[in-house]
Amino acid sequence: MDALEEVLALLKLPHRGSATPLEAEAFRRLRALLEERGLAPAAIPFRGVPSYGWELLFIGLLLALTPFSPLFPLLGALGFFLYFHGIRPWAFLLDRFPSQNLLAWKGEGERALVLMAHVDTAKTYFLYHPGRVRGFRRAFLVNAGLAFLAPFLAFTALAWPLGLYFLLQAALLLHRELSAPYVEGGNDNGSGVAVATALFLEAEPPPGWRLGLALTGCEEVGALGAKALLPHLPTGALVLNLDNVGRGELFYAEGEGMLLFFPYRGPLLEAAGKTPGARPVRYRLAYFDTLPLTQRGFSCLTLVRLEGGLPPDWHWPTDTFARLDEGALEGTLVYARSLLEKVFRES
Incomplete structure (x- = not known):
């Protein structure tokens, strides 16, 4: 051998x-x-x-609160940027x-x-399905764009649809953490x-x-x-x-x-x-x-x-x-x- x-x-x-x-x-x-x-x-x-899902789930929940205050999506957008830049100031809580x-x-x-x-x-995760994975980069860029726009949309008519979008993302991540192998x-x-x-x-x-x-x-x-x-x-x-x-x-x-x-x-x-x-x-x-x-x-x-x-x-x-x-x-x-x-x- x-x-x-x-x-x-x-x-x-x-x-x-x-x-x-x-x-x-x-x-x-x-x-x-x-x-x-x-x-x-x-x-x-x-x-x-053991998994990154809980961190992204929490960031998603902050963004889901966009209709209630610009502070929540501001923190969510900051968390999104820091995480995908390799910075995790909350690591001491999770690691x-x-x-x-x-x-x-x-x-x-x-x-x-x-x-x-x-x-x-x-x-x-469902995004890695062979029928969806070619759109992985596009989906990431859409989420990034919406995350960075969220603080500016907090008091507009788009706040509720945006909040529901990120709430769905959080629900999918929760399902992943509880059931995905x-x-x-x-x-x-x-x-x-x-x-x-x-x-x-x-x-x-x-x-x-x-x-x-x-x-x-x-x-x-x-x-x-x-x-x-x-x-x-x-x-x-x-x-x-x-x-x-x-x-x-x-x-x-x-x-x-x-x-x-x-x-x-x-x-x-x-x-x-x-x-x-x-x-x-x-x-x-x-x-x-x-x-x-x-x-x-x-x-x-x-x-x-x-x-x-x-x-x-x-x-x-x-x-x-x-x-x-x-x-x-x-x-x-x-x-x-x-x-x-x-x-x-x-x-």
């Missing part, structure tokens, strides 16, 4: 929902694998949430559930390159964990470099694992993130952001532009673990595979290990290997 197959076999659980016991079991298995290979991964514990990252290193040197992939899986997550992100781990196990950094492997938790609920990882990354570390790389055409993201756009910069992006096998994309659909790192000045790059502009089976129960494309996994590994070699050689 090669490394890709071995890692995928370890991750075949019913799900690996953020901050759940099955996420913890996946980390236990991954840590045991790395220790069997003679490595000493460090666990980085932190507190997270009560144990999660973790694993961080392992190879080599010695002042320069560092980190391979990153998130372990957790998300709950599904976590997905198995073969592509999102068993594929990324497998490729990142396999590459880390095979690669040897040249003199002057350290190579890291960062496996994160709670990416699906606000990139909380990446935020917890920040104090443990060396200054100036390069970060190559792998997410949803098990099917579709390979892309390298030039940046990301659901509201504001944060471009990537640095040697990894430059190397990707010189390496055949992947096309560039400005990723606006959602966020990756690289978002909080990029916001804080780290040089990042994310590899992702898309079909029609979307990750295949994105957050839907069809995202199973059985639907992974072995050729896509191998192709991503080959491309990521070429990127590392180019960066080590030219930087």
